Amino acid sequence: MKRTFSIGGVHPNESKLSRDAHIETFPVLDVAYISMAQHLGAPAEPVVQKGDKVKVGQVIGKPTGFISGYVHSSVSGTVTAVEPKGDLAGMPVMHVVIAVEGDQWCEEIDRSKDIVREIPFSAEEILEKIQNAGVVGLGGAAFPTHIKLNPPKDKKADCLIINGTECEPYITSDDRIMRERPEEIAIGAAIMMKALNVEKCYIGIEENKPEAIISMMKASSSHSGMKVVVLDKKYPQGGEKQLIDALLGRKVPSLALPIEVGAVVQNVGTSLAVYEAVQKNKPLIDNVITVTGSCVPHQRNLLVRVGTPFSKMLDAIGGLPKDAAKFISGGPMMGKAVANLEASTLKATSALLLLTEAETKRKEESHCIRCGKCIEACPMGLEPYLLNKLSRIGGMYDELEKEKVHDCIECGCCLYSCPAHIPLLDIIRVSKAEVMKIMRNRSVKQ
Amino acid sequence: MITTIIYTILSLVVLGLLFSVVLYLVAQKFKVEEDPRIDVIESLLPGANCGGCGLAGCRAFAEDVVKSPSIGSFFCPVGGDAVMEKIAAALGREAVKTEPKVAVIKCHGTFDNRAKTNFFDGYASCKVMSLLYSGDTGCKYGCLGKGDCVDACKFDAIRIDERRGIVEVDEEKCVACGACIKACPKSIIELRPRGPKNRRVYVSCSSKDKGAIARKVCSVSCIGCGKCAKVCAFDAITIENNLAYIDSSKCKLCRKCYDECPTKAIWAVNFPIKVPITPKQEEPVIKTYNREEQI
Secondary structure, eight states: OOBOOSSOOBOOOOOOTTTTOOEEEOOOOSEEEEESOOSSSSOOEEOOOTTOEEOBTOEEEEOOSSSOOOEEOSSOEEEEEEEEEEOTTSOEEEEEEEEEOSOOBOTTOOOOOOOOOOOOOOHHHHHHHHHHTTOBOTTTTOOBHHHHTSOOTTOOOOEEEEEEOOOSSSOOHHHHHHHHOHHHHHHHHHHHHHHHTOSEEEEEEETTOHHHHHHHHHHHTTSTTEEEEEEOOOBTTTSHHHHHHHHHOOOOOTTOOGGGGTEEEEEHHHHHHHHHHHHSOOOSOEEEEEEEOTTOSSOEEEEEETTOBHHHHGGGGTSOOTTEEEEEESOTTTOEEOSOTTOBOOTTOOEEEEEEHHHHOOOOOOOOOOOOHHHHHOTTOOOHHHHHHHHHHOOOHHHHHHTTGGGOOOOOHHHHHOTTOOOHHHHHHHHHHHHHHHHHHHHHHO | OHHHHHHHHHHHHHHHHHHHHHHHHHHHHTOOOOOHHHHHHHHHSOOOOOOTTSSSHHHHHHHHHHHSSOSTTOOOTTTHHHHHHHHHHHHTOOOOOOOOEEEEEOOOOOTTTSOBOSOOOSOSOHHHHHHHOSOSBSOSSSOOOSOHHHHHOSSSOEEEETTTTEEEEOTTTOOOOOHHHHHOTTOOEEEEEOOGGGOEEEEOOOOOSOHHHHHHHOTTOOOOOOHHHHHOTTSOEEEETTEEEEOTTTOOOOOHHHHHOTTOOEEEESOOOOOOOOOOOOOOOOOTTOHHHHO
16 A cells, blocks of 8 residues: 555545647747735835846846745846736736846746756855745745745754655656756755755655656665655645645644654655755746646646736747636636736646646535534544534634644545535634634734 | 312322422522613514624623613614614614615626626626636726625615626615625725715726726726816825725715716716706808808
8 A cells, every 4th residue: 555644535526638748849939927925924125127137047136034935037138128017816916027138037046957966065055045035835825945945943844755645646746857957856855964964855746646656766765864755646745744644644733844853845846946045046037837637638737927917828839719708817726717818827826737627616505414524534633514613603712723624735635525516715714814813813912 | 089089189280389489589599680671672673683782682782782881882774864763763762873874885896897808607796706816807906896896785776787787786776784895805895975865976997007007908997097077176185006996985976077087987866867068059150141141
């Protein structure tokens, strides 16, 4: 039996339609809209003004808090505006708009294809390079990487986990980079091992990516302490807590970070970004985005510069498919619906998924019969039916906190498994936000 | 046989007397002194238990009113001034007059005025929707039309107009308890004084977008042009964040702003319909050569 996490989880149809599409470089367009909120935490502050000339890789946004990061220009040209623009949810976010002129890169960036294997830097230098390159977690949450690699002094990590599970259906960007650039990923992992001063590194890959497993095994064999672990196919294996459970058998306590059990989890995409940042001085200005869906005639894995509007990416698949009804940034389980197609891609955008009306239509809600399927599916050991009931009464925040609603990772397994089609996650998410707010207020008061 | 019955009855009577004495003593020892006025005041209150006063139901209101030295900080929005006067009389205190209020929806983004840009398929709740994105129209400030306020209202005073996609307040039923204001994630509901003869003037828009953007997404949005503020003779209108606000305490209901507003975002309700004043016809020039026509 292959390893996987111990409780909950579902098996959605994997639909990896684009798994055989090679990574293609998407052309640079004539305008780039670069968001200042590319990471979790405080948005960056623009440091350029209208009329400034910028090069590829130049800093255009500087961090404004502890959890924040640098933002770099992904194109070269003239800044035409620094203004709020709608993000994919339609909310206004500060953007730097750059009219593209040529493709001039900053001199210090090494653009050659040669693989640099030697790591001559110290842990501090590595962290500084990662921070200056604006690297964020590419697994979805976009948490600034340098903070994750620099745990508090009293906590010690004993192993690094590289997340190559890609448990979300449809998305294949991690699969493709593991197949096409395994050596760089392995070197990136070695760099992070050095930064954390750990001896062991596990690369978790699900069994449905045999080519990626073979290529990563080959690449990791030259690094000591690095090991590829084949995992069973189950969603949400890519969740930090689930992956630590699957690989190490350690349980991360409620409200704690993975460092509590001595593990640091990084995505394979982040690993590649770390390699480029440290060995090639290249900031995080492009990432691989899967453009897929059953209605898409040409499945694509595209290397896209940050700040490309979603609407323009549809050109790569031959225009807007007729029956596309819903656009999702990310996978079908945890991705966000794109309400504003004029929004641009972010560092952590992993996929643009197009669903037809038949695929996305919600079924009519009926009554809860307490079958317990949601409890069986919940990877955090919660009772979604109860959280739903408590939320609908309204005001039951003490009870919701007792039921650990704040532990919900919003994976959507409960909603997926519910035979009555109750929108469990929609309702639980509102209570979670409410309870988190109450808990934050309480900790501020104390 | 008969003695058994007598003994049984006697022992039960003795036990009963014993217990009653014990219970009486315990009741005296642990007696809770409660102001009898609390019950009186609770009976005066409407008993809606809506929480509109900010307290946990009518009983809590009665307890707090009795305890408090003055009545001024309490107000039952359901009963209004009539009930407050009765309460004041029962307590022998001075009643404080408050202005009757009503909830107004500061958005009029109907389907006709505000085009839909996408379709929301999730759970029909404004809270859920606002957590996910800005809304299914271009306006990120306006009414989402999923009816969280309707669910919150205990007086059946708000309803969704399905045909037009907007919520409406029934001013006859509204008691201004404020439950809808708490329920609305977009904060577009405001309690405003009902005004003389229920007449009031307000800005029916919450958009803080710049004029050009606001106008593009909704034809009846406040564009912050400031014409209303200029025309107002009483300094009642302020413009903040591209949005006009009419201070009801200063407004004299002259409706100059209503006439001036280029987007018709200002509403004047319950006024008699204005008869358009036709310009006075000019005196016909007397033409001496055609007298018959004039007669």
